[in-house]
Amino acid sequence: MLAKNPERHFHLIARCRRIIGFLSSTFVGVFYRFRYETPIDWSKPYIICANHTSNLDITALVLLCPSDFSFMGKIELLNNPVTGMFFKTIDIPLNRQSRISAFKAFKRADDNLRKGRSMVIFPEGHIGEEFPPHLYDFKNGPFKLAIETQVPIIPIVIHNAWKIFWDEAKTFGSRPGIIHVQVLEPIVTSGLGLEHADRLRDDVHQLIKKHWTKAGGL
Template sequence: MRRLYSFWCYFWFLGLFLLLFPFFWLFLQREKWHPKAHYLNRLWGQLFFPLCGISVDIENRATLSHNQAYVFCSNHFSYLDIAVMGVVLPHYYAFIGKSQITKVPLFGYMFRKLHIPVNRESKLERYRIVQKSVHFLQHNRSIVIFPEGGIKSKQPPRMAPFKDGAFRMAIDTQVPIVPITFPYNWQILPDDGKLLFLRKGIKVIIHEPIPTTGMTVDDMESLKDQTFTVIESELEKYFTSLQKEKQVK
C-alpha cells in the first residue's frame, strides 16, 4: 500500500509540474517576471499536498513583514523540506541548493533561473554565492537555506553543525534570521534510498526572528549557536514525545 501511495504522490508531483512548466518557462524569460514563476512554485505545492491527502499545519510564532527580507534557516532531514518551504513561506525568496539539482530535466532549468545553485566543493563558488545572496537581500528578496549544508543525518535524525554562510550574509546585510523547524518530514519521506511516502500530516514551526542589527562578524558564532538551539529545542520536544509513544507500545 505504501508503494501505491508513493506512486500516487509522484504522479501528482510530476504531473502538476509538467502541467505548469510552459508557464514556468514563459515567466523565466525575463527577470521582472520571475516573481510570477515564484508564485507558480507556491501554487504547485498548494495543489500537490491536498491531492496527496497531506495536511500542512503551520505554527507561526511571529508575524513576519512582507516588506522585509529575511534569511530563513531550517533543519534538513528530508527532500520533502524543499517542497514544503514553497507552501509555508509567502515571501519572494531565493533558495540556495546543491548545483546537482540543475541537472534534473526541466526542474533543473527552473531552479537555475529562479534560485541559487551552489557547488560547495569550490571556495570561489561559495564566495560568489554569498555575494549574490547579499545582493538579493539588499533588494528585499529573502533567502532560504539549510545551514547544515544538506541531509547529513541518519535516522533517528540529529542536526549536523551549521555552516557559516547563512549567518555571514545575515550580518553583512543586518537582516533577521528566522529559524524554522520541521519535526517529522523525515518520517513522511525518509532519506533511506527507497523514497517512499508515508501519509502523515506535516508540522511546521516558524519561530521568532533573531535580529542582527548591530552585529559584526565577531557575533557570527553566537548567532549560529542561537539559531541552532531554537530549532534543536523544538526537535527535542518531538523526539521526547516519540520516545514515550514507543515505550507505551
C-alpha cells in the same frame, strides 16, 4: 518564456512554484500545519534557516513564505527535473567544493536581500543518511550573510517530514500525513559584527535543536 528573463518575471516564477508545491502535495495527501511563535511581517526580507531531514522540507518552505524568495542549495539540484526549473532561474546553486562558486552564490544572495527578497538556506548543507535523523552542525555562511546585510533570521523547525518521506522513499516508502512546521521569532542582527557570526550560528542551532528535540520530531 518566463525563464528567458527570470529577474523581470521573478514574482510570476515564484508564484508558479507555490502553485506546483500546493497541487503536488495535495495530490499525494501531504499537508502542512504552520505554528507561529509570533506574527511575521513578510513585507521585509529574511534569511530563513530550517533543519533539513526530507525533500518535503523544500515544499514546506515554499508554502510557508508568501513573499518572493530564493533557495540556496547544492549544485546537483540543477539536474533534478522539478528543482532544476527554479535553480536555473530564481534559485541559487552552490558548489561547496569551489570557492569561486561559493563567492558568486553568496553575492547573488546578498543582491537578493538588498532588493527586499528573502533567502532560504538550510544551514546543515545536506540531508543526513542516519535514520532516525539528527541535527548536524551548521555552516557559517548564512549567519555571516545575515550580519553583512543586517537582515533578521527566522529559525524554522520542521518536525516530522522525515517520518512521511525520507531517503527518496527507497527504504521506508512514503505516506500521506500532516507535516508540522514551527516558525520561531525572528532574530535581529542589526548592530552585530562578523565577529559575532559563530555565536549567532550556535544560538540558532541550539534554538532549533531545543524545539525539535522537545517535540520528539512528532
